[in-house]
Amino acid sequence: SSEMKVAVSFVAATLLALSAHAAVYFQEQFLDGDAWKSRWVNSEHKSDYGQLKLTAGKFYGDADKDKGLQTSQDARFYATSARFEPFSNEGKSLVVQFTVKHEQKIDCGGGYVKVFPSDLNQADMHGDSQYYIMFGPDICGYSTKKVHVIFNYKGKNHLIKKEIKCKDDELTHLYTLVLNPDQTYEVKIDNEKVESGSLEEDWDFLPPKKIKDPDAKKPEEWDDRAKIDDPEDTKPEDWDKSENIPDPDAKKPDDWDEDMDGEWEPPMIPNPEYKGEWKPKQIDNPNYKGVWVHPEIDNPEYHADAAIYKFDNVGVIGLDLWQVKSGTIFDNFFITDDVKEAEKFGKETWGATKEPEKKMKEEEDEKKRKEEEQKTKEQDTGADDGEEEDHDDDEEEEEEEPEEPDATETEDEDVLAKDEL
Numbered sequence: 001s002s003e004m005k006v007a008v009s010f011v012a013a014t015l016l017a018l019s020a021h022a023a024v025y026f027q028e029q030f031l032d033g034d035a036w037k038s039r040w041v042n043s044e045h046k047s048d049y050g051q052l053k054l055t056a057g058k059f060y061g062d063a064d065k066d067k068g069l070q071t072s073q074d075a076r077f078y079a080t081s082a083r084f085e086p087f088s089n090e091g092k093s094l095v096v097q098f099t100v101k102h103e104q105k106i107d108c109g110g111g112y113v114k115v116f117p118s119d120l121n122q123a124d125m126h127g128d129s130q131y132y133i134m135f136g137p138d139i140c141g142y143s144t145k146k147v148h149v150i151f152n153y154k155g156k157n158h159l160i161k162k163e164i165k166c167k168d169d170e171l172t173h174l175y176t177l178v179l180n181p182d183q184t185y186e187v188k189i190d191n192e193k194v195e196s197g198s199l200e201e202d203w204d205f206l207p208p209k210k211i212k213d214p215d216a217k218k219p220e221e222w223d224d225r226a227k228i229d230d231p232e233d234t235k236p237e238d239w240d241k242s243e244n245i246p247d248p249d250a251k252k253p254d255d256w257d258e259d260m261d262g263e264w265e266p267p268m269i270p271n272p273e274y275k276g277e278w279k280p281k282q283i284d285n286p287n288y289k290g291v292w293v294h295p296e297i298d299n300p301e302y303h304a305d306a307a308i309y310k311f312d313n314v315g316v317i318g319l320d321l322w323q324v325k326s327g328t329i330f331d332n333f334f335i336t337d338d339v340k341e342a343e344k345f346g347k348e349t350w351g352a353t354k355e356p357e358k359k360m361k362e363e364e365d366e367k368k369r370k371e372e373e374q375k376t377k378e379q380d381t382g383a384d385d386g387e388e389e390d391h392d393d394d395e396e397e398e399e400e401e402p403e404e405p406d407a408t409e410t411e412d413e414d415v416l417a418k419d420e421l
Helices: 002-021 033-039 339-389 391-396 407-420
Strands: 024-028 040-042 052-055 068-071 076-087 094-102 108-110 113-117 133-140 144-153 156-159 172-179 184-189 192-198 210-212 227-229 244-246 268-270 282-284 296-298 314-323 328-336
Touching (some): 033 052, 094 113, 094 339, 314 328
Antiparallel strands (some): 040 076, 052 068, 068 328, 108 314, 133 144, 144 156, 244 268
8 A cells, every 4th residue: 555655665764864874984894805904004113013813713603704803922012003084973972892702711911992083193003102992801810800991081091980890701702882972881791781870970080079178177076986985994903914924833844953054933824814904895975976077068170071072083993902822803893873783783793603603612612622531531541551561660660750840930921921011
């Protein structure tokens, strides 16, 4: 019917309008082989940056779609970046999204991205190059397993005050940061919200709204002691006993010579009747006024800013990180002004390959486990045979055991790697 046609046309037009509304500023899936090298610029700031290679890794959901940039050399810094048409996020959301796979079971290293202003000199990008946003996982040892969310405000980098835990397994995970023009933000992992809030509350961009009144002082007569000594309580007369007393059971040794050894004194032992220092019992203070609360006033240094979220010249995304054990794969970079578009892209990429990747990983692990089992079995069988044959030799000569590596040596190497951070 014509009504149905009109309805269909309306829905189609609405969808078209919605998709036209979403701006995708940057998208990189590394689907065209080595052509990525023409889009990404390696920094030359240091001469020994680690090499990034294009691979889907040891296990994957799709051999082509899961190809990404992998760190390939241990204990190296990495620095590379890609440019896009500069934009301002004024009045719009800004969504930064990408996938990370630590297939090397990462011990210490970054898995985050940096978003830079477009005037960045890519060939000279380094750790101190000014950026707008730093976002993504960072792992080092057992204590550091967090998601960084750092914003640059008026030339200074500000870290989030909340602790956001990152994923530390060996599978691919999707990280999404949403920054809204109403000064709120959201962090998602695998398309699920893990943290959200307001920029002003969760970062120290601005001085506090209220401060303690510098002119207010606690009145001298203010009694804030909840308990006091009971004035009626007195120390019992038999309280004071020595802490130690001469051992009544001790006897002078028969061979004690007073001329040579001096006057014999029995050794001291703890006094069972010693009661310690006497203290009067505590009672409620009748003059207790409660805890004195310092009155607050409006902070004259505080000035509201509705544009903390705004970055005027976004134009480059980069990897600028250190890794002790290499093997992390970065893929599916996506920068947009539309949260739904990012969700959709996440589902089409990470969402489509996560289950087959997990399956392949489990199969690989099982295969490895069986191989190890077989190896152990063979070694045990071999050892049993050897025992029967060389039984006489064993009695004559003990076999030298291989030396264990010195634990402190390995620890020192780890410390050295972390010191270089």
